[in-house]
Amino acid sequence: MTQKQRRKPGETRDKLMRAALDLVGKGRHFASLGIREVTRQAGVVPTSFYRHFRNMDDLGLQLVDELGLVLRRMMRETRANASQAEKLMSESVATFVSHVQANRSFFLFMAQGMAGESRAVQDAIRSEMRFFSSELANDLRRLRLVDHLNDSDLNMVCDLVVRAVAFSLPDLLWVSPDDGYQTDLIREQTTRYLQLIFVGAANWKSQ
Amino acid sequence: MTQKQRRKPGETRDKLMRAALDLVGKGRHFASLGIREVTRQAGVVPTSFYRHFRNMDDLGLQLVDELGLVLRRMMRETRANASQAEKLMSESVATFVSHVQANRSFFLFMAQGMAGESRAVQDAIRSEMRFFSSELANDLRRLRLVDHLNDSDLNMVCDLVVRAVAFSLPDLLWVSPDDGYQTDLIREQTTRYLQLIFVGAANWKSQ
DNA sequence: TGTACATCAGTGAACGCGCGTTCACTGATGTAC
DNA sequence: TGTACATCAGTGAACGCGCGTTCACTGATGTAC
Numbered sequence: 017m018t019q020k021q022r023r024k025p026g027e028t029r030d031k032l033m034r035a036a037l038d039l040v041g042k043g044r045h046f047a048s049l050g051i052r053e054v055t056r057q058a059g060v061v062p063t064s065f066y067r068h069f070r071n072m073d074d075l076g077l078q079l080v081d082e083l084g085l086v087l088r089r090m091m092r093e094t095r096a097n098a099s100q101a102e103k104l105m106s107e108s109v110a111t112f113v114s115h116v117q118a119n120r121s122f123f124l125f126m127a128q129g130m131a132g133e134s135r136a137v138q139d140a141i142r143s144e145m146r147f148f149s150s151e152l153a154n155d156l157r158r159l160r161l162v163d164h165l166n167d168s169d170l171n172m173v174c175d176l177v178v179r180a181v182a183f184s185l186p187d188l189l190w191v192s193p194d195d196g197y198q199t200d201l202i203r204e205q206t207t208r209y210l211q212l213i214f215v216g217a218a219n220w221k222s223q
Numbered sequence: 224m225t226q227k228q229r230r231k232p233g234e235t236r237d238k239l240m241r242a243a244l245d246l247v248g249k250g251r252h253f254a255s256l257g258i259r260e261v262t263r264q265a266g267v268v269p270t271s272f273y274r275h276f277r278n279m280d281d282l283g284l285q286l287v288d289e290l291g292l293v294l295r296r297m298m299r300e301t302r303a304n305a306s307q308a309e310k311l312m313s314e315s316v317a318t319f320v321s322h323v324q325a326n327r328s329f330f331l332f333m334a335q336g337m338a339g340e341s342r343a344v345q346d347a348i349r350s351e352m353r354f355f356s357s358e359l360a361n362d363l364r365r366l367r368l369v370d371h372l373n374d375s376d377l378n379m380v381c382d383l384v385v386r387a388v389a390f391s392l393p394d395l396l397w398v399s400p401d402d403g404y405q406t407d408l409i410r411e412q413t414t415r416y417l418q419l420i421f422v423g424a425a426n427w428k429s430q
Numbered sequence: 431t432g433t434a435c436a437t438c439a440g441t442g443a444a445c446g447c448g449c450g451t452t453c454a455c456t457g458a459t460g461t462a463c
Numbered sequence: 464t465g466t467a468c469a470t471c472a473g474t475g476a477a478c479g480c481g482c483g484t485t486c487a488c489t490g491a492t493g494t495a496c
Contacts, residue, residue, distance in 0.1 A: 028439075045340040047252035052482060061441055066484080068439090127338035130393055131331070133252040138397060176387065176416045183386045186337050190345060209383050216423025235472075259449060267473075273451080274472055 029068040031058040033079055036072075040128070041121030046076060047133050073134050079125060080140040086122050087144050090115040091151060101161065105210040106203075112181055113203050116188050127185050145182060149174040166222040173217045180209040236275040238265040240286055243279075247335065248328030253283060254340050280341050286332060287347040293329050294351055297322040298358060308368065312417040313410075319388055320410050323395050334392050352389060356381040373429040380424045387416040 035058035040046050049072060055062045069075045094111045098104045116123045129137040152174040156162045162170055184206040191198040242265035247253050256279060262269045276282045301318045305311045323330045336344040359381040363369045369377055391413040398405040 043340065045252070045254035047255040048340065050482065051484090062483080063442080063485085064440055071483090124338070131334035131338065131396070133250060133255065138393075142393075142397070172412070172415050173419065175412075176419060179387065179390045179416075180383065183390050186345075186349075189338070190349070205379070205382075208379055209386075212380065212383060212423040212427060213419065214423075215426050216419040216421070219422050219426045220419060257449065258451090268475070269450080270452085270475080271473055278450090 026068075028058070028060055028064055031060060032065060032068060033075060033082070034058070036075055037079065037121040037125060040125050046072075046125055046128050073136075076129070076132075076134055076137055077140070080129065080137050083122055083126055084140070084144060086115070086119050087148070091148065095155070098155075101159065105214070106207045109181065109203055109207045109210065112184075113188060113199065113206075116185065117193060117199070120189070120193055123185060124189055127189060145178055149178045152177060162217060164222060165217065165220060169217075169220060169222045173213065173220075176213055177210060180213060181206060184209075235265070235267055235271055238267065239272060239275060240282060240289065241265070243282055244286065244328040244332060247332050253279075253332060253335050280343075283336070283339075283341055283344050284347070287336065287344050290329055290333055291347070291351060293322070293326050294355070298355065302362070305362075308366065312421070313414045316388065316410055316414045316417065319391075320395060320406065320413075323392065324400060324406070327396070327400055330392060331396055334396060352385055356385045359384060369424060371429065372424065372427060376424075376427060376429045380420065380427075383420055384417060387420060388413060391416075 032054055036046065036049055036054050039049055039054065039057055051065050051072060052062050054072075054075070055065050069078070090111065093115075094108050097107045097111055099107070126141060129141050132138060149171065153167075153170050156170065156174070162173070165173065184202055187202045188199065191202070239261055243253065243256055243261050246256055246261065246264055258272050258279060259269050261279075261282070262272050276285070297318065300322075301315050304314045304318055333348060336348050339345060356378065360374075360377050363377065363381070369380070372380065391409055394409045395406065398409070
């Protein structure tokens with residue numbers, strides 16, 4: 017029934033996943049990583065890999081699961097920070113940017129996975145984005161900010177919002193992590209995108 | 224078995240680039256392709272590769288140049304099709320979608336390159352997108368559709384338009400190439416994004 | 431309680447294979463004189 | 464005009480190396496009795 021973990025639970029497994037992520041963070045593409053390379057980076061013997069993963073694709077899929085956790089945490093924090101309606105957009109974007117900064121390798125992996133080899137990874141990322149969009153729609157409904165929009169149009173607006181934010185990911189990952197000036201520019205630009213979209217939404221005639 | 228060796232100039236070069244593109248079209252990621260693999264696909268001997276490219280990165284960069292041509296051709300056609308202002312958006316999106324369908328491997332390569340290993344490839348793609356955005360701004364100015372916007376705001380609107388279209392790329396590449404139904408959905412959705420953005424632009428107050 | 435056994439993560443050696451790359455060679459084409 | 468030569472694209476053999484993967488082994492831990 018309750019099969020307890022024997023060793024330090026998943027220690028090597030975590031080391032391997034972190035090693036792969038570190039290599040991605042150093043500029044490598046996940047699709048080009050090899051088993052020996054990852055185990056070398058993790059400081060374990062190549063054979064250890066097979067105790068935890070069938071192959072690199074398998075490791076990638078498990079990374080996506082962890083990516084999901086990072087994104088959920090980000091969403092929760094975004095909600096908590098949404099103090100007032102007029103600052104909602106700039107604060108949400110700021111939360112996003114700071115999470116990208118704090119988890120750069122993860123978001124690099126996500127950006128790569130969107131057009132990656134593994135269909136499963138693509139699916140997982142797409143479903144995360146859909147989840148974001150639908151949660152955003154719920155929130156906007158609850159705040160009664162979009163009463164003039166029908167469901168279909170509201171979903172469209174939220175999809176576009178999520179896409180606009182997601183598309184700033186390549187920008188953020190492109191600039192140096194400690195280039196505060198460029199980062200601020202991207203933050204401001206993304207906020208303006210959202211403002212433009214909401215001006216559109218406010219003046220949109222459903223039906 | 225005496226085959227003539229000297230062929231049309233650049234023939235093998237083209238074969239190699241096409242081979243790499245074909246492998247990408249089959250679902251492989253460019254970053255994971257090897258020299259022997261590409262030459263095998265092209266039907267030439269591995270050593271031939273070095274007559275034309277220093278390494279795979281070099282081949283990738285030259286693919287980006289060709290990608291640029293494909294994109295310029297697309298832009299020209301988009302302009303030619305922009306018959307009336309009210310159909311401008313749906314027709315532009317339709318042109319984009321049909322070009323993606325017709326050059327699937329190219330756009331797969333582009334989508335991969337946006338988050339790829341090679342900084343040079345990333346730069347090239349980003350500069351293509353910037354070029355698109357600025358050309359779009361010129362066109363809108365010329366059509367006098369956005370007289371109430373200052374330059375900075377117009378550029379912002381055009382950036383967002385280009386991003387909204389570009390972000391439909393993963394969607395298009397995700398569905399099966401001959402799934403007309405899903406493709407139509409993506410086309411309609413992308414058009415609606417643009418309409419929403421232009422409603423926003425029309426109601427945007429500069430300064 | 432202690433003991434025997436099953437389970438499991440980690441190890442080092444070994445394998446065959448495909449990789450990137452170098453080399454000397456071949457033969458077609460362009461060009462100088 | 465013909466010819467000699469330089470240039471260039473393509474070839475096959477060969478190299479050393481790192482790869483993915485298998486195997487038998489070790490030792491720690493959980494479980495049954």
